[in-house]
Amino acid sequence: MGRGLHVAVVGATGAVGQQMLKTLADRDFEMDTLTLLSSKRSAGTKVTFRGQEYTVQEATPESFEGVNIALFSAGGNVSKALAPEAVKRGAIVVDNTSAFRMDENTPLVVPEVNEKDLHDHQGIIANPNCSTIQMVAALEPLRQAYGLKKVIVSTYQAVSGAGHEAIDELYSQSQAILNKEDVTPEVMPYQIAFNAIPQIDKFQDNGYTFEEMKMINETKKIMHLPELEVAATCVRLPIETGHSESVYVELESNDATVDDIKSILKDAPGITLQDDPSQQIYPMPANAVGKNDVFVGRIRKDLDRPNGFHLWIVSDNLLKGAAWNSVQIAESLKALKLV
Amino acid sequence: MGRGLHVAVVGATGAVGQQMLKTLADRDFEMDTLTLLSSKRSAGTKVTFRGQEYTVQEATPESFEGVNIALFSAGGNVSKALAPEAVKRGAIVVDNTSAFRMDENTPLVVPEVNEKDLHDHQGIIANPNCSTIQMVAALEPLRQAYGLKKVIVSTYQAVSGAGHEAIDELYSQSQAILNKEDVTPEVMPYQIAFNAIPQIDKFQDNGYTFEEMKMINETKKIMHLPELEVAATCVRLPIETGHSESVYVELESNDATVDDIKSILKDAPGITLQDDPSQQIYPMPANAVGKNDVFVGRIRKDLDRPNGFHLWIVSDNLLKGAAWNSVQIAESLKALKLV
Structure with a gap:
């Protein structure tokens, strides 16, 4: 998939979220739609991405309708509540929190080490701890x-x-x-x-x-x-x-x-x-x-x-330790035709 | 020995030297004479110790006449040049540099570990590296x-x-x-x-x-x-x-x-x-x-x-790692009646 790809970034105003947007831009990550999500508190924030202004929206289960890849970095509780909702709506979640890392059904992936584990995903892929x-x-x-x-x-x-x-x-x-x-x-x-x-x-x-x-x-x-x-x-x-x-x-x-x-x-x-x-x-x-x-x-x-x-x-720690490894997983999902 | 003890501090204006003076004061280290020595550059500096003002003098071989314990912390080159001169004049040197640490005739002492090695000294006792x-x-x-x-x-x-x-x-x-x-x-x-x-x-x-x-x-x-x-x-x-x-x-x-x-x-x-x-x-x-x-x-x-x-x-690192361990060695020398 390349055309029609819809990416959501959850936690778009956070330290890692901002690095995710910068990394998506630096990598010329191909997508058609980008949705920026956050907690209620940060909703309404304006963010510029590739020269276009986006308004950050409050993340709700419905936010994930039509989303193909959702990059989560808004804390473990947000991931626990919303990642399953995103998966239910057809998204693949790349989760940067510790919520699902040790779940036996969740691949924990560093592409240079175990990219092949992506084939076994059941909707959620966990990004490991930075260190x-x-x-x-x-x-x-x-x-x-x-x-x-x-x-x-x-x-x-x-x-x-x-x-x-x-x-x-x-x-x-x-x-x-x-x-x-x-x-x-x-x-x-x-x-x-x-x-x-x-x-x-x-x-x-x-x-x-x-x-x-x-x-x-x-x-x-x-x-x-x-x-x-x-x-x-x-x-x-x-x-x-x-x-x-x-x-x-x-x-x-x-x-x-x-x-x-x-x-x-x-x-x-x-x-x-x-x-x-x-x-x-x-x-x-x-x-x-x-x-x-x-x-x-x-x-x-x-x-x-x-x-x-x-x-x-x-x-x-914000790039290979978080944002870049997450985007790299998204790139691998594309390369392996898993999305 | 207690009465008549003459202590010299070499490198008295340095970061460790200042901690040595503070430690000697804090410990009520018993002595009759204190001589403060330094490089030519710092000679003339006024230093207050136990309410008394001292003028720091340039360290020369003759500075050690009559000195019983010389605490050196003025760099390896100063120790190499002057510690043997101090010993020649009857002083016991406690050297805080790396100049003599691995010399087989020089005890390297942390009193809690190997205080007994002080008995083998041949004039110079080395204070180990802070770490x-x-x-x-x-x-x-x-x-x-x-x-x-x-x-x-x-x-x-x-x-x-x-x-x-x-x-x-x-x-x-x-x-x-x-x-x-x-x-x-x-x-x-x-x-x-x-x-x-x-x-x-x-x-x-x-x-x-x-x-x-x-x-x-x-x-x-x-x-x-x-x-x-x-x-x-x-x-x-x-x-x-x-x-x-x-x-x-x-x-x-x-x-x-x-x-x-x-x-x-x-x-x-x-x-x-x-x-x-x-x-x-x-x-x-x-x-x-x-x-x-x-x-x-x-x-x-x-x-x-x-x-x-x-x-x-x-x-x-300036106290147990340097000044306090040196003063502690001096206290051990007294307690073991080696000075």
């Missing part, structure tokens, strides 16, 4: 070449994953601290400016946060490796956009070298290798903002275990 | 109870370890970015405000930075565990003071539980346990500033390996 996406995109080429045994990740996460309010809080707190004024956290649990908060999302009974368990469970599901050992520590930092990850991986094979891994990642889809210590070249969030790729560098062999390697993985 | 100190202080109680097999650390390091200029750069860059102005890095290799730089110190040929190799080699030396597996990834962040570390540890024993580890750390010297997820209590750099202890929280069992645990370790 999961960039990690599995970088690990998949290593899995294919050497197999994966254990992954330990420590994240360095930007605030934009928590929305516009979190970005505003980072900057207003930073200014207050520069002015030597007191700060009162409202969006983040504690002061985020010039600080590190080792908590993203709520805690589970096992002491891990939901964000950490998302990384663990989603990685196993996307890679179809239920036995893969995965551990995560997720930390919020005073960075607007761009998540970084310090990743230790144990491969199944003892045969890999740093040069092998660089060579594999250099040619991998969606990956940009940035790894030249002699020139101080390595990925950083400030350089990843606005780019679709996942950047990998600081690749080192563990000094003790022959199958151990360390990597530094950075990507724009 | 090493807080990690070994937190790991030593686990080593004693269960043995250590492997340690993987990812650091979240503040800029103050790089001195006053780095702090100024963080704040001036932050203000420039809030003003939407361009920034030009001078102290850090790249923009540090609202960014993450996965490089501290220079690169070695094996792809690790000197900072990472310091953590690896110093940990083995301090703990007397040459076979311990240690890996590190060191990252600079837009935080003024307070280093954080995400640490994965594999114990020799499979018998430990999270409650056991909490109980052991709760009673360990120099450690404050901050670990109550139900109350969102965990260590953060903003809370650690100005405190001597090492704060540990987010203690979790690895979900796959029975001997694997994850910890989040935070401390003031």
Whole structure:
């Protein structure tokens, strides 16, 4: 399908929704009709897309009549309430919330890793958590070449994953601290400016946060490796956009070298290798903002275990971590003639 | 010795030197004479200590005549040139630079871990790297109870370890970015405000930075565990003071539980346990500033390996990571009657 395609963006005024519109425009995504939806509160907002002004409408079940692809990024509760309504009306939903990610009937897709899972969709396709996406995109080429045994990740996460309010809080707190004024956290649990908060999302009974368990469970599901050992520590930092990850991986094979891994990642889809210590070249969030790729560098062999390697993985959490991966799923649905 | 003690602080105007003076005052460190020394450039600076004004003098070999304890924190080159001169004149040097840390005749000491190594000193005692100190202080109680097999650390390091200029750069860059102005890095290799730089110190040929190799080699030396597996990834962040570390540890024993580890750390010297997820209590750099202890929280069992645990370790890099550990060594020297 190409002609007659009707796309809806739910959460069009949010931080991710805006990146979805920018990505649809950047990619020249072919469609005939675009419907922009939001909560009642943001309805009425005017948004310009490809030179045309759109009025954002309140999302209701009826909003999805005639829609072919609905890109959801308006929070888990909106997805739970409206995604089934969209599917009932014939739409395929690409959902950027955690509402359906671990549902066994919902494919959880990073196109570079498991595009083929799209064939099994039953109306809803889930977009994984931002920190999961960039990690599995970088690990998949290593899995294919050497197999994966254990992954330990420590994240360095930007605030934009928590929305516009979190970005505003980072900057207003930073200014207050520069002015030597007191700060009162409202969006983040504690002061985020010039600080590190080792908590993203709520805690589970096992002491891990939901964000950490998302990384663990989603990685196993996307890679179809239920036995893969995965551990995560997720930390919020005073960075607007761009998540970084310090990743230790144990491969199944003892045969890999740093040069092998660089060579594999250099040619991998969606990956940009940035790894030249002699020139101080390595990925950083400030350089990843606005780019679709996942950047990998600081690749080192563990000094003790022959199958151990360390990597530094950075990507724009609003793009590959959210909007771009969602649009990429929509592009795959077209390419696979599933829509 | 107590009466007649003559202490010199070399690098008295620097970020660490100032914390050393504050720590000597806070601890009511007993001494009769204090000499403040610096480079030629900073000589003449007036410094107030315990209500008395001191004039900082240029450090020369003759400055150390009659000095019993010299606390050095003026850069590796100053230590290499002057520490042997101080020793020649009868002083015991506590050196906060990396100049002598891996010298086999120089004890590398964190009092909670290897205070007894002070007995073997030959004039110079090295204070370890800031990120090493807080990690070994937190790991030593686990080593004693269960043995250590492997340690993987990812650091979240503040800029103050790089001195006053780095702090100024963080704040001036932050203000420039809030003003939407361009920034030009001078102290850090790249923009540090609202960014993450996965490089501290220079690169070695094996792809690790000197900072990472310091953590690896110093940990083995301090703990007397040459076979311990240690890996590190060191990252600079837009935080003024307070280093954080995400640490994965594999114990020799499979018998430990999270409650056991909490109980052991709760009673360990120099450690404050901050670990109550139900109350969102965990260590953060903003809370650690100005405190001597090492704060540990987010203690979790690895979900796959029975001997694997994850910890989040935070401390003031200028205090336990530098000034306080140095003063603590001086206190130990007194207590052990080595001075």
